[in-house]
Amino acid sequence: MTKNIIFLLAFLITSLTINAQNTVIKAGHFFDARNGKMLENQIIVIQDGKIKEIGTNPKFSDTDSIIDLSNSWVLPGLMDCHVHITANLPYRNLQMEQMYASESTSLRAIRGSVVAKQFLDNGFTTIKEIGNDANYATADVIKAIKNGWIQGPTIIYAGKIIAPYGGQSSGINPEHELFWNFEYIDADTPDEIKKAVRKNLYNGATVIKMVTGDNGIYNAEDIKAAVDEAKKYNIKVTVHAGGGLAATNVISGGAAGIEHGFQLNNEQLQLMKDKGIFLVGTDFSYDNWYAYGMDSVTATALNNMLVDRLKRAYKIGTPMAFGTDIIVDLPELNRVQSSLKVLETWKAAEIPASYILQTMTIKAAELLGIDKERGILESSYYADIIAVKNNPLNDIESIRTVHFVMKEGEIIRNDNK
Template sequence: MTTKIKITLLLVISTLGFHAQNTVIKAGHFFDSRNGKMLDNQMIIVQKGKIKEVGTNLKINEKDTIIDLSNSWVLPGLMDCHVHITANLPYRNVETKLMYVEESTSLRAIRGVVVAKQFLDNGFTTIKEIGNDANYATADIIKSIKKGWIQGPTIIYAGKIIAPYGGQTRGINTEHEHFWDFEYLDADTPDEIKKAVRKNIYNGATVIKMVTGDNGIYNTEDIKAAVDEAKKYGLKVTVHTNNDTKSATNVILGGAAAIEHGFELDDTQLKLMKDKGTFLVGTDFSYDNWYAYGMDSEMATTYSGMVTDRLKRAYKIGTKMAFGTDIIVDIQGLNRVQSNLKVLNTWKAAAIPSSYILQTMTINAAELLGIEKERGVLEQSYYADIIALKNNPIDDIEAIKTVQFVMKEGKVIRRD
């Protein structure tokens, strides 16, 4: 086509008033996640999967599709930074070894498809799948979502968990050594850690997860080896620490992006995390979650109190936090997302403001996941991951359970 013909066509299109059809959302209440405030009477113009414009009294075309959410509370899509979509253990009978023996990678993948859709339908448009998914089951789920075969959230994926010898297993006899290879990569030196990072990336990982303090403690140099190797590929490292305080300090000093769990972090460590910019993904189990995992009432009460205290201290100190749940045991009568959201009981018990909790689910989570220039706020050029609630989540964070509209990358997934 010659330049003259191209110019003529452009003139014709202009004369006819050609207009690429947009979707216009009228938001009665609009959560500004950057500032943690709810605004009124905003409009969002969506074009080709992204937000074209946000504001009041915007110019629209008669050909635009209008979605009226004037009576709803509109938010960026929510994010959960610690999930296991392919795993599900029996209520009050947690035994991972049976899952390894009885469930194939393909069966785990099928479960993952179902749970991923539950997340999306309930407003979680991005999740971080943190491992324990057999032989890279989630990698194929991600491919299927991208091909349009199934619906699911954007998935940031860890692959197999890198850990000292034995992963997180206990009591495996020597005749079944490496039984844990189904979900873990043994790595006991910096060179082994680097190799494990590369193997995960080869198999589709977009974040690296390590475990320390279970069957061995990684020192600062070990953590740094993973961080430096992952950085070559633009990836971050997040590390599971639980009840060992020394290992948590090594993680912080080693430059990891986040600590997962960290139930027994003391104030000195939380302040160090603040200074270093290390996120806490607290997986703040409620009493109901601990009980579902098999604890008796007394122990579940003790642990929920411990987590509430740590969460309260982290907020007061100003440690960066991103929302994460870590549920692999569904509460009876509830699906995975409903079971996850029991953790809100802990956030409420810790008296964390609802606006901040929403930020941990949106803009904070996006920063941790490295997608802060693409998702987490409703602004121009960001992906149109948009949800709407029936009730006001600032008044009560439990309102995030009232999702009635979900859009992912400009495509309407749910509209009640």
């Protein structure tokens, strides 16, 4: 009797598996992120949130759910490796400390849930939330997404930013000392840095962010202390640095990435290439700089600086991952639309569209440590899939025309219906 029951259960499970409805996408044009090329007439078979099979003639059933994207350009879900979803400052009037005083963590979390949905709806299925989110507001946004209360991208999360005394503040009077600890952790020795890493991990961090060069410069040993501590838990360290000694120490300390790197010289960019350290350049356009309060002359000069650094990094071969860093929305534009203005800088630097797409997909996934499960469309990878109306290899701005979004096999947006 027992053998008969076991056989019956095995038969039922097998039958359910065979008859399970898959989702099949007919992709007229398909971006092969590994090789940076478009393939034609590919069929993607999706089962249980992952890609089961892909090719020109895979097997599928009449009972499967068919999505016809024959006239679209199908891409892996995009990734932004430097976002601040809970922050939003006034146009041309940056006042971080005012935001600390007037906006609670719960309010910041509500904003974060709205902005997270904007990213997902516009094709960004993964983001790296890099800090400045009050008292761990994004940790609750992530919980809400995982519980299915709201929709949002996969979020790689930094927690509070670890920095020398003062965070990134300036001019705080002594009566309000430590006001910045709403968003930063002061850590001035290797032991303090290790403790800060552990505190962030306790509160849900999956990446560690440090700041150096704003209020004090970390030594290479300080960076290494964070890297070694984070490595115990299989997570990475990325560091905000402009250039000079601060950036040199980050490179020597073995961080996974440098955020911004506006003043990096060629020697530093070459060292980053040699060590496999990523640049997340946050390459603001003129409009972004102007929105942050710069006058037109300064905004032009800063944008020209970024175009030059971006050209040099690409020529040298420094690994790069796409990041935006926008906390000021442009007039009449939402967060993602404002963020994508940085594409103007990439175009001005004459970076090929195929490479830009790779920095937003496979290369971003490598930096984030998720390249075995996301960033490309291949068998066994999560079905994070988007479609746009025009060929982004002809003009990278075409990624603004997203009309289909799938995250882990779930359809988030389908304007074809």
